[in-house]
Amino acid sequence: MMQKKAIQGKKHATNLVETIMLSLFKDTFTSQVKTLYQVFMHAFVKADTVEYPEEQPYMFPRWRGRIILSRDPDGEERCVACNLCACACPVDCIALQKAETEDGRWYPEFFRINFSRCIMCGFCEEACPTNAIQLTPDFEMAEYIRQDMVWEKEDLLINGTGKYHDYNFYRVAGMAIKGKGKGMAQNEAPPVNVKSLLP
Amino acid sequence: MTFEVGSGLSIGSILFTVIIVAAMLIWVERRLLSLWQERLGPNRVGPFGLLQVVADMIKIFTKEDWVPPFADKLSFVLAPTVIMIVILLSFAVVPFAPGVGVIDSNIGVLFVLAMASLGAYSVMLGGLASDNKYALLGSLRAAAQMVSYEVFMGISLLGVVALAGSFNLREIVLAQEGVWYVIPQFVGFVIFLIAGIAESHRLPFDIPEAEQEIVAGYHTEYSGMKFGMFFVGEYLGLVLISSLITVLFFGGWMGPFLPPIIWFVIKASLFIAFFILLRAAIPRPRYDQLMTFGWLVLLPLSLLNLMVTGAIILSMQ
Amino acid sequence: MIILFYLAAAIAIISTVCMVLQNNIVHGLIYLILSLLAVAIVFFLLGAPFAAVLEAIVYAGAIMVLFLFVMMMLNMGQHSVDQERSWMGGRVFIAPAIMSGLLLAQFLNVLRDYEFELVPTEIGVMQVSSLLFGPYVLAVELASILLLAGLVSAYHLAKK
Numbered sequence: 129m130m131q132k133k134a135i136q137g138k139k140h141a142t143n144l145v146e147t148i149m150l151s152l153f154k155d156t157f158t159s160q161v162k163t164l165y166q167v168f169m170h171a172f173v174k175a176d177t178v179e180y181p182e183e184q185p186y187m188f189p190r191w192r193g194r195i196i197l198s199r200d201p202d203g204e205e206r207c208v209a210c211n212l213c214a215c216a217c218p219v220d221c222i223a224l225q226k227a228e229t230e231d232g233r234w235y236p237e238f239f240r241i242n243f244s245r246c247i248m249c250g251f252c253e254e255a256c257p258t259n260a261i262q263l264t265p266d267f268e269m270a271e272y273i274r275q276d277m278v279w280e281k282e283d284l285l286i287n288g289t290g291k292y293h294d295y296n297f298y299r300v301a302g303m304a305i306k307g308k309g310k311g312m313a314q315n316e317a318p319p320v321n322v323k324s325l326l327p
Numbered sequence: 328m329t330f331e332v333g334s335g336l337s338i339g340s341i342l343f344t345v346i347i348v349a350a351m352l353i354w355v356e357r358r359l360l361s362l363w364q365e366r367l368g369p370n371r372v373g374p375f376g377l378l379q380v381v382a383d384m385i386k387i388f389t390k391e392d393w394v395p396p397f398a399d400k401l402s403f404v405l406a407p408t409v410i411m412i413v414i415l416l417s418f419a420v421v422p423f424a425p426g427v428g429v430i431d432s433n434i435g436v437l438f439v440l441a442m443a444s445l446g447a448y449s450v451m452l453g454g455l456a457s458d459n460k461y462a463l464l465g466s467l468r469a470a471a472q473m474v475s476y477e478v479f480m481g482i483s484l485l486g487v488v489a490l491a492g493s494f495n496l497r498e499i500v501l502a503q504e505g506v507w508y509v510i511p512q513f514v515g516f517v518i519f520l521i522a523g524i525a526e527s528h529r530l531p532f533d534i535p536e537a538e539q540e541i542v543a544g545y546h547t548e549y550s551g552m553k554f555g556m557f558f559v560g561e562y563l564g565l566v567l568i569s570s571l572i573t574v575l576f577f578g579g580w581m582g583p584f585l586p587p588i589i590w591f592v593i594k595a596s597l598f599i600a601f602f603i604l605l606r607a608a609i610p611r612p613r614y615d616q617l618m619t620f621g622w623l624v625l626l627p628l629s630l631l632n633l634m635v636t637g638a639i640i641l642s643m644q
Numbered sequence: 645m646i647i648l649f650y651l652a653a654a655i656a657i658i659s660t661v662c663m664v665l666q667n668n669i670v671h672g673l674i675y676l677i678l679s680l681l682a683v684a685i686v687f688f689l690l691g692a693p694f695a696a697v698l699e700a701i702v703y704a705g706a707i708m709v710l711f712l713f714v715m716m717m718l719n720m721g722q723h724s725v726d727q728e729r730s731w732m733g734g735r736v737f738i739a740p741a742i743m744s745g746l747l748l749a750q751f752l753n754v755l756r757d758y759e760f761e762l763v764p765t766e767i768g769v770m771q772v773s774s775l776l777f778g779p780y781v782l783a784v785e786l787a788s789i790l791l792l793a794g795l796v797s798a799y800h801l802a803k804k
Binding site: 144160167170174176 | 361362363364365367604605607608609623
């Protein structure tokens with residue numbers, strides 16, 4: 129028993145020395161030197177860094193950045209102040225008030241987005257029935273004063289159609305406004321007189 | 328005033344150059360690391376980002392110089408000064424070129440070793456005074472690591488000393504007229520290189536300040552210029568180890584065509600770059616691996632190296 | 645040269661006294677290291693640079709590091725300072741002061757009729773080693789055996 133233990137001890141000792149020597153030569157002369165060589169060769173590879181302010185990165189069109197309010201092809205505001213965006217907003221950063229023009233169009237009296245709360249989730253864009261609110265690839269919105277992060281309607285509204293060029297809500301919706309009565313929208317049948325028995 | 332060993336001009340210019348070089352190494356290291364990691368590194372402040380160091384210095388000087396209320400004030404303030412003083416003193420015996428140096432001492436090698444062993448106090452007092460468990464762990468590791476690797480560092484140098492027959496670094500350089508000591512003392516060179524990294528706790532062996540395990544090790548509680556002194560001290564150590572390798576194993580200022588001081592700068596810069604490459608490439612070993620490697624591999628190897636060198640010198644006589 | 649010598653000697657004595665009177669053990673160690681370094685400078689000025697550097701390497705650089713290392717393992721807080729303060733009463737000093745006073749008197753008496761110069765010939769590495777490995781080789785070997793025994797027993801204790 130003692131002898132066996134002694135042998136085991138000896139074996140253990142030789143193993144230790146062997147492992148250390150083996151690991152020294154194997155690790156040092158293959159692994160470590162190879163690592164040094166490979167890392168050194170990276171000196172001749174072009175750097176991946178994009179020098180940002182001078183060199184602008186390509187932003188994808190569907191990037192969710194600064195929020196805008198678009199106009200329809202006729203140049204009228206698309207927003208109908210339905211409040212769905214404000215309901216969808218998880219951080220409650222959108223506030224708006226409905227108003228009506230004389231010709232019956234609905235529009236927001238004010239439309240306010242607090243960008244210091246906005247998390248650019250895009251839920252407002254998904255919720256919008258008229259494609260009015262849209263997210264753009266612009267992300268450079270830093271301000272020195274926090275109050276400047278609150279954007280009003282004048283700041284949000286653009287003079288274009290955004291991502292959807294031909295869509296005009298009042299032309300496809302059944303809602304009557306001045307100059308377009310019931311049944312005059314695209315693909316809309318004339319209204320049925322429900323009180324009449326005639327087909 | 329003449330420019331000779333020990334003149335005021337010589338001392339002043341060496342002190343100034345060494346500190347400036349150590350500070351610039353912060354920028355050099357960041358640029359080289361990013362070169363090897365396919366990045367650009369700091370390139371905004373000044374041409375090629377050269378003034379980054381100035382910006383860093385302004386920042387670090389204007390920071391609040393804070394001593395934690397629970398710290399031992401004397402040791403806390405003493406610790407960062409020790410490393411700077413000790414390493415700057417070590418530069419006194421380094422022969423940069425013929426006629427350039429601070430002192431021409433007969434005990435140059437021993438003086439460097441003595442200063443290296445005093446350098447351990449900086450780390451230990453810093454960690455002990457901080458009264459912080461991470462700092463304490465870091466300085467415990469540093470103490471064991473530095474005391475152990477000092478042994479191999481000293482023994483690996485003795486081969487060179489035996490070949491040159493002198494502890495004087497200037498005479499060691501002159502003795503390498505024919506052949507650089509890296510060839511007869513290759514094992515000694517490798518051991519000195521490894522021990523040098525461990526001694527200055529540079530990256531593969533930066534176990535005392537391993538960020539991933541113990542925050543920042545012994546300088547966890549330090550801020551402002553006190554931290555800056557630890558930081559610059561590390562780079563001073565890097566310059567010192569590179570200069571010593573150049574002097575002891577690569578013939579110091581010797582070389583054809585170019586003036587001696589240029590040769591010294593070229594050789595030392597190559598080693599500084601090599602140390603930075605080590606930082607970029609080699610991961611940190613575990614603490615027990617470091618100690619096992621030291622005592623079971625480096626110690627026998629360095630003793631064997633010394634014995635074989637001694638036997639060969641004796642048989643040649 | 646002579647001014648440096650007296651300065652270093654004064655630093656050595658003052659820091660040793662501070663070390664003895666210090667309550668905080670870490671501060672005491674710092675004073676002890678300072679004292680050892682001052683003694684190293686004294687050696688250097690007396691023309692023994694090898695002894696000076698060895699003093700710095702071995703005493704200040706290795707042994708004191710181990711002292712400090714042990715200090716880190718023990719949790720020295722305010723209570724140890726208080727304990728130290730309570731032990732450092734006036735009466736504790738009487739017996740050591742008398743004995744060291746006697747020793748000092750003896751020492752001065754011996755030194756009084758002893759001729760010596762302050763800057764003797766330099767004793768370098770060569771002289772020290774030729775003495776160590778010449779006439780005193782037996783003592784060196786005995787000391788190394790003692791160290792080996794210490795090493796083996798430390799290994800044995802660490803294995804347990």
